[in-house]
Amino acid sequence: MATISADPAAIFAEYVDLPAPGHPLDLTLVPAHGGVYALSDERGGIIQTISTQNLRRTVAVRLQGADDASRPRSANLREVARRLWWTPSFSVFESTLIYLDVSRRLMPDTYRKHLGFAPAWFASIQPERPLPRWRADALAFQPDAVEFGPFDRRRHCDEFIAILEDLFDLCREHHILDRTPHGTACTYYEMDRCPAPCDGTIPLAQYHAMIRASLRFATGETGERFGELETVMRRAAETREYARAARLKELLQRARDFLKRHALACARVDNFRLLIIQREGRRSQVKPFFVDRGTVEAGAPVQLSRLSNVAREWVERLHRPREIESTDARRRSECVWLVSHFIAKGDKAPGLYLRPDETPTADNLMDAVNKKFARRNDCASDKPPKPK
Numbered sequence: 001m002a003t004i005s006a007d008p009a010a011i012f013a014e015y016v017d018l019p020a021p022g023h024p025l026d027l028t029l030v031p032a033h034g035g036v037y038a039l040s041d042e043r044g045g046i047i048q049t050i051s052t053q054n055l056r057r058t059v060a061v062r063l064q065g066a067d068d069a070s071r072p073r074s075a076n077l078r079e080v081a082r083r084l085w086w087t088p089s090f091s092v093f094e095s096t097l098i099y100l101d102v103s104r105r106l107m108p109d110t111y112r113k114h115l116g117f118a119p120a121w122f123a124s125i126q127p128e129r130p131l132p133r134w135r136a137d138a139l140a141f142q143p144d145a146v147e148f149g150p151f152d153r154r155r156h157c158d159e160f161i162a163i164l165e166d167l168f169d170l171c172r173e174h175h176i177l178d179r180t181p182h183g184t185a186c187t188y189y190e191m192d193r194c195p196a197p198c199d200g201t202i203p204l205a206q207y208h209a210m211i212r213a214s215l216r217f218a219t220g221e222t223g224e225r226f227g228e229l230e231t232v233m234r235r236a237a238e239t240r241e242y243a244r245a246a247r248l249k250e251l252l253q254r255a256r257d258f259l260k261r262h263a264l265a266c267a268r269v270d271n272f273r274l275l276i277i278q279r280e281g282r283r284s285q286v287k288p289f290f291v292d293r294g295t296v297e298a299g300a301p302v303q304l305s306r307l308s309n310v311a312r313e314w315v316e317r318l319h320r321p322r323e324i325e326s327t328d329a330r331r332r333s334e335c336v337w338l339v340s341h342f343i344a345k346g347d348k349a350p351g352l353y354l355r356p357d358e359t360p361t362a363d364n365l366m367d368a369v370n371k372k373f374a375r376r377n378d379c380a381s382d383k384p385p386k387p388k
Contacts, residue, residue: 012085032056036098037086051099091278092350117341120150121157132211134161140269141329147269150336152344163255168214275318278351294332311362
């Protein structure tokens, strides 16, 4: 069995030594709440690491039954494991966040294969480049880029970009645009859906203005372009250009429907801030997590009965962007992926996910928390899963 070379003492908060094979394992030494745990061998090499919502139950399943021939994997672990390490957690969200950090440090080359969530996607453009174009990218926070997202699916990000290209007649054949002004106009020009900057039909300065207009639209200034195209649509109908009018009507409806369905994703990543609240330990406690542009900071847990003492502080912190020290675009993007994974669950997501516009005052926060956590069966996802 391959092991991972790392110093578990620098990664995990607690540990317990395991008895030699053949001797009983005292499971009362292992807590029954959630956490991320690892097993190490006699040399300290990490054998296995897992995120779980019940440490005691999972350890029992993995390590008990060493003499049971029907459980060769458990028996094998029991023979080589000499210490159990763990960092406690009390919610699915917190366990996932800890596991991301632990796996990065233990398996820097392969950790992404072990994550329980897929990349999110960002619509990105570098408007000051000589030939700017919209791209779908799994990494955000790139130099000189303006980025929108996160989209939980690549196809949603691609659709957003396609809508921008259709609304503003932007180039779709970028390999031809790269040859500007010596390109050859493609079929989109023949269909009157691109003004052909590639062959010099319009100057690049005009094409840059079209790119900037699409960027303003993506930022939320949609009224001007919608109004322009509605006028063109009506004129096309008046002049009996029915096919063109129908295409514009379909495009406008498609754009409006998309923006309505994906309103949260169609926003700049540098405004991506949330207050996430999860259960903590006893059901009477909650714990805040402050998400700010690819960073997540955990706050101190608080009794629900004392939430009024900290509600104003939490709201002010949510609305006050802090200075981001990390320049690691991949690390920050992965934090956004993780948060996006839970947001995409909607009402089935464990805990509460609040944007700044949803929590303008402490009273709004109190109402949202009481509605979510005051009743006993607040969310089935908060319950620990049964062991496999």
